[in-house]
Amino acid sequence: MTLDKIKESLNCRVFCGFDKLQIDINSAKASDLMSDVLRFSGPGKLLLTGLTNIQVIRTCDIAGICAVVFVRGKQPSTETIELSKKCDIAILTSDLSMFESCGILYANGIKGVTIKPKNNI
Amino acid sequence: MRDKAAFEQVFKIKGGDFINAGESSIRIRNILKDIGIDANIIRRVAIAAYEAEMNVVMYAQRGLMKVVINPEQIFLRVEDKGQGIEDIELAMRPGFSTATEEMRERGFGAGMGLPNIKRNSDHFSIRSSVGQGTKLEMIFELNGENG
Numbered sequence: 143m144t145l146d147k148i149k150e151s152l153n154c155r156v157f158c159g160f161d162k163l164q165i166d167i168n169s170a171k172a173s174d175l176m177s178d179v180l181r182f183s184g185p186g187k188l189l190l191t192g193l194t195n196i197q198v199i200r201t202c203d204i205a206g207i208c209a210v211v212f213v214r215g216k217q218p219s220t221e222t223i224e225l226s227k228k229c230d231i232a233i234l235t236s237d238l239s240m241f242e243s244c245g246i247l248y249a250n251g252i253k254g255v256t257i258k259p260k261n262n263i
Numbered sequence: 264m265r266d267k268a269a270f271e272q273v274f275k276i277k278g279g280d281f282i283n284a285g286e287s288s289i290r291i292r293n294i295l296k297d298i299g300i301d302a303n304i305i306r307r308v309a310i311a312a313y314e315a316e317m318n319v320v321m322y323a324q325r326g327l328m329k330v331v332i333n334p335e336q337i338f339l340r341v342e343d344k345g346q347g348i349e350d351i352e353l354a355m356r357p358g359f360s361t362a363t364e365e366m367r368e369r370g371f372g373a374g375m376g377l378p379n380i381k382r383n384s385d386h387f388s389i390r391s392s393v394g395q396g397t398k399l400e401m402i403f404e405l406n407g408e409n410g
Binding site: 174175176177180191193195196197198200201203204205206221 | 281
């Protein structure tokens with residue numbers, strides 16, 4: 143599923159990273175806890191979260207996540223958008239809840255990221 | 264680790280500085296990328312470094328993060344001046360946290376920091392003195408089975 147299709151499914155507004163809309167997303171993570179995002183480090187390229195501070199973007203940068211959907215209608219600050227541009231991470235926002243957003247994406251074939259043995263983290 | 268070919272750099276971490284928190288880990292990640300280290304190892308080092316850096320920002324006044332890279336290993340040491348950890352065994356337990364509301368609002372303090380660091384490193388040690396500070400050491404093997 144492309145990021146563009148995800149944008150349509152969750153009725154998102156794109157704040158930055160328009161050049162990433164054609165990226166294919168197969169798996170995603172959803173959490174408001176950044177250590178959990180890091181724990182489930184793997185192939186997931188998309189994060190759904192209700193937190194909008196700059197630590198979210200730094201965490202995505204470390205975890206190799208290239209797009210974030212801020213759910214529950216949360217709006218990113220100017221600092222968050224600026225850091226996202228610098229880190230080359232797309233920001234989208236949706237008015238849907240975390241539960242609804244995840245449900246829609248899961249129904250469309252997006253998989254979760256599970257913990258794997260240490261050598262495959 | 265005393266190999267002449269080793270690359271070595273020290274980064275300063277400021278306690279309470281949430282604006283720049285994570286910058287040192289990202290710089291280390293970029294150095295490893297430039298050297299051409301395996302992507303899986305880079306991810307593990309970056310996550311461990313970032314968790315350790317966030318711990319300094321959240322719990323200490325200041326800290327130093329040292330990275331040493333030689334052909335066999337990546338060595339990370341994060342040493343801080345701060346409150347220290349009273350019960351290390353408890354601090355290592357997934358989910359245990361002494362984080363403040365502010366830290367939790369930022370998405371940290373879930374009690375997964377130290378377990379994440381241990382999980383991502385090949386060798387991990389922690390020493391702490393209450394009221395003085397904490398020292399973490401991590402080794403990542405470059406040619407081991409996890410590489």
